[in-house]
Amino acid sequence: MNNITEQQTEIFSGSYSPEDCEFLLQTTEITPLSISEKERLLQRGGIHYSKMITAEEVPTQAYLDTFKALVAQYADRLAEEVKLLAKKLYQQKGDHITLVSLARAGTPIGVLITRALKAYYTQDVKHYSISIIRDRGIDCAALEHISNSGRASNSIVFVDGWTAKGVINRELKSAIYDWNRKSDYCIGDELCVISDLSGSAEYIATTDDYAIPSGVLNSTVSGLVSRTMMLDDVEGYHQCIVYEHLAKHDLTHWFVDRIVSRFESVGIAMDNSTQAWRKSRQENLSVFLSKVIEKFNVDDINKIKPGVAEATRVMLRRIPRILIVKDSCDPDVRHLKVLASEKEITVLEDPTMPFSAMAIIANIKD
Incomplete structure (x- = not known):
């Protein structure tokens, strides 16, 4: 040992x-x-x-x-x-x-x-x-x-x-x-x-x-x-x-x-967090993830990575199946599009998504 x-x-x-x-x-x-x-x-x-x-x-x-x-x-x-x-x-x-x-x-x-x-x-x-x-x-x-x-x-x-x-x-x-x-x-x-x-x-x-x-x-x-x-x-x-x-x-x-x-x-950022928002976000997240699992036939929720930062991790450290962005013109996803281009990964746009970006990990077993 x-x-x-x-x-x-x-x-x-x-x-x-x-x-x-x-x-x-x-x-x-x-x-x-x-x-x-x-x-x-x-x-x-x-x-x-x-x-x-x-x-x-x-x-x-x-x-x-x-x-x-x-x-x-x-x-x-x-x-x-x-x-x-x-x-x-x-x-x-x-x-x-x-x-x-x-x-x-x-x-x-x-x-x-x-x-x-x-x-x-x-x-x-x-x-x-x-x-x-x-x-x-x-x-x-x-x-x-x-x-x-x-x-x-x-x-x-x-x-x-x-x-x-x-x-x-x-x-x-x-x-x-x-x-x-x-x-x-x-x-x-x-x-x-x-x-x-x-x-x-x-x-x-x-x-x-x-x-x-x-x-x-x-x-x-x-x-x-x-x-x-x-x-x-x-x-x-x-x-x-x-x-x-x-x-x-x-x-x-x-x-x-x-x-x-x-x-x-600079000053101090405004504090806009509320308990009501937290509860609403938790409920909306659950509903959204369920829809993603069904739409993309995802066999493991851990393969869904919502948010710009988590999508970035997938693009850098995993094998992505697909990248989804809310607005392809958003500068927040520019680096993700660079990575997607380098890795030849399909980028979809979904303006209804409650995040700026989301990545789904590929199913290697297929």
């Missing part, structure tokens, strides 16, 4: 500074698979996605140009929304705040909120980034580290980039329920996100489905860290790869600094 607990005494921050983020993960080496090979293994069954990973390549120049255009378009908006979340968390938690982002989509947002809290409210902010894996739960070794760190349990709030179908939020709540049953260090299960498409998060900045720039790239905007894994026969924290071969293409600091530089120039 591989026991890498010695590494857990070191601060691991990827390409972030330790003041911005501490990953409670352990780095490992694993032979990456091709996207097609991984997809076949996933759909054949018997191997969970957390046991394998694909290599990440340098984005094309056309795609990078689209990413930077999105950053330019949304820097002010994202800065306003990050400041809104910082204000909400400070009003609720007070001077002592522990952000626990869900690696890796939550990591850049956790870093930005950390910067906003320290700039405007309190210096007593600690940001950890930990792993949670669908159908496997949260990293309890990471929670144990936090419980031993001296951070107050009521200072904790979880951070992600967005919600789509709400799967990870349900996984989070189930995992924290189990943790609290077994631990004296009882913590809340509240989730903080930029965009809440499923109507399931507690702290939200918007309900809009837009191209949050940090959701458009992979590791090169997330500290060069891969998505997390839970390999067999490895003790301690969940695992990740650091994509060192992409270091010269890393935009992690560039992205964070670009958004933070707008803090002083």
Whole structure:
């Protein structure tokens, strides 16, 4: 059995500074698979996605140009929304705040909120980034580290980039329920996100489905860290790869600094979230997904990925069957159309869709 607990005494921050983020993960080496090979293994069954990973390549120049255009378009908006979340968390938690982002989509947002809290409210902010894996739960070794760190349990709030179908939020709540049953260090299960498409998060900045720039790239905007894994026969924290071969293409600091530089120039986003909206969104989402399953004869709801960010993940890391956009002229889906063109994927338009974009994963078994 591989026991890498010695590494857990070191601060691991990827390409972030330790003041911005501490990953409670352990780095490992694993032979990456091709996207097609991984997809076949996933759909054949018997191997969970957390046991394998694909290599990440340098984005094309056309795609990078689209990413930077999105950053330019949304820097002010994202800065306003990050400041809104910082204000909400400070009003609720007070001077002592522990952000626990869900690696890796939550990591850049956790870093930005950390910067906003320290700039405007309190210096007593600690940001950890930990792993949670669908159908496997949260990293309890990471929670144990936090419980031993001296951070107050009521200072904790979880951070992600967005919600789509709400799967990870349900996984989070189930995992924290189990943790609290077994631990004296009882913590809340509240989730903080930029965009809440499923109507399931507690702290939200918007309900809009837009191209949050940090959701458009992979590791090169997330500290060069891969998505997390839970390999067999490895003790301690969940695992990740650091994509060192992409270091010269890393935009992690560039992205964070670009958004933070707008803090002083913008206000705080309007808070338009309501409990009624959340309930309505949950009901509409269920109805919509049922229609998609029937119309496209989808055999597994996990193959449906609603929202710009989730559709982007499919286009980058899975084998897409089809891409559906609400408005093909919307700049929020421009990067998706670039990827669809590169991968020769059909793009459909559906103006009735309650999202800006949605991708369906191909059925490799066919």
